[in-house]
Amino acid sequence: MMPDKCSVSEEGKQCVNPPQFIVSIVDGKDEYMFGLTCQKHRHIVTGKLTILQDEGKIHSGKISFTPVKSVGTDCIHGDADDLVQIDLKKSN
Structure with missing residues (x-):
């Protein structure tokens, strides 16, 4: 699950826009x-991460923006045939 809003706050107010990009730093074979x-x-x-990289506060590397992709499925559903009846009657 991902948040439904952008991570940025301006002047103490959370952005209400939906996220469009996953922001990460690619450093060789690792990605953060x-x-x-x-x-x-x-x-x-981009500007904030560049400043943090220059100050050595976060990993140096390429700043990457990967588009968020919406994924949905309707292939999971239940039928009456999927239910299992368990009989707890004790036989002696």
Whole structure:
């Protein structure tokens, strides 16, 4: 499960936009997820992560924005045939 809102807060107010990108740092073969952002805040997140990298507070590496993909399925459902009846009558 992912949050339904962008991770960015401006002036103490949480962004109400849905997340459009997973933000991570790619460092060689490792990847570290930092949060979610909408298109509107993508440049702000890039700037903040760049500053934190320059200060040595987070891993250096390429800042990556992976589009969030919505996944849904209707293949899981239950039928009456799926139920199992357990008879707890004791026979002597």
